[in-house]
Amino acid sequence: MNVLTRLFRRLDSRRAHREIEEELQFHLDLLTEEHCRQNMLWHQAQVVALKRFGNLERIKDECVRITDRNHPGLLALKWFFGFVFVMGVLVRVFSPEYHLTRMGGILMAVGVLSRLLLYLRSMNPWRYVPKPDDSSPLQL
Amino acid sequence: MAKVRTDLMQGTLELLILKTLSRDPMHGYGIAQRIHQAVDDLLKVEDGSLYPALYRMEERGWIASEWGVSENNRRAKFYRLTRVGRKRLDRERANWDRVSHAIARILETA
Numbered sequence: 001m002n003v004l005t006r007l008f009r010r011l012d013s014r015r016a017h018r019e020i021e022e023e024l025q026f027h028l029d030l031l032t033e034e035h036c037r038q039n040m041l042w043h044q045a046q047v048v049a050l051k052r053f054g055n056l057e058r059i060k061d062e063c064v065r066i067t068d069r070n071h072p073g074l075l076a077l078k079w080f081f082g083f084v085f086v087m088g089v090l091v092r093v094f095s096p097e098y099h100l101t102r103m104g105g106i107l108m109a110v111g112v113l114s115r116l117l118l119y120l121r122s123m124n125p126w127r128y129v130p131k132p133d134d135s136s137p138l139q140l
Numbered sequence: 141m142a143k144v145r146t147d148l149m150q151g152t153l154e155l156l157i158l159k160t161l162s163r164d165p166m167h168g169y170g171i172a173q174r175i176h177q178a179v180d181d182l183l184k185v186e187d188g189s190l191y192p193a194l195y196r197m198e199e200r201g202w203i204a205s206e207w208g209v210s211e212n213n214r215r216a217k218f219y220r221l222t223r224v225g226r227k228r229l230d231r232e233r234a235n236w237d238r239v240s241h242a243i244a245r246i247l248e249t250a
Contacts, residue, residue, distance in 0.1 A: 054188030063195050
């Protein structure tokens with residue numbers, strides 16, 4: 001797969017989320033088949049597979065969070081606001097005029113606040129985090 | 141005799157994954173199977189816990205992934221060790237040897 005294709009795949013976050021689901025589903029299906037080969041009924045095998053797998057929703061949520069924080073768009077924004085902050089510092093330190101010094105301060109503030117917002121977004125404190133013993137509502 | 145299953149120590153899952161992938165590329169299910177076979181169910185490893193670990197390791201550049209076709213003709217994501225990952229495996233292994241040797245010595249003398 002060439003670099004461009006890889007980059008476009010990574011840019012498409014919905015696709016990335018679908019791929020996480022597909023990957024976990026693949027694992028669960030194989031686990032279910034494994035238990036079916038041990039003379040278990042399909043439904044029974046599904047339950048045992050899910051138990052062996054762990055909390056599906058929590059695992060999926062964690063994988064999505066890791067994928068999202070590595071989204072190229074987000075990384076580019078982080079770099080950009082880092083650059084804005086450094087520019088602000090340079091302007092503030094080296095500028096001979098008062099209004100330019102103020103501009104430097106504004107740039108620094110924009111850089112810091114934006115990075116903070118991005119950080120809060122990646123933490124996403126409002127997201128639903130299932131309890132460890134939650135039974136997963138996700139399909140098998 | 142009934143087997144006693146021990147919880148996996150923090151950080152050792154990554155070492156197990158690195159070691160498993162050092163042979164050949166594998167999908168998540170394959171990695172889980174290989175680990176279960178190797179530890180003979182003495183260690184408690186939830187299959188699902190592999191995935192966040194795999195994603196974190198990919199984030200750090202220790203492993204790389206690519207979609208391919210599995211042995212049962214289904215689309216599956218295959219993981220392989222990178223050069224950074226191989227170095228990491230060597231380091232983690234040396235660290236593990238050092239720690240286990242130190243603990244063994246304490247247990248012998250105490």
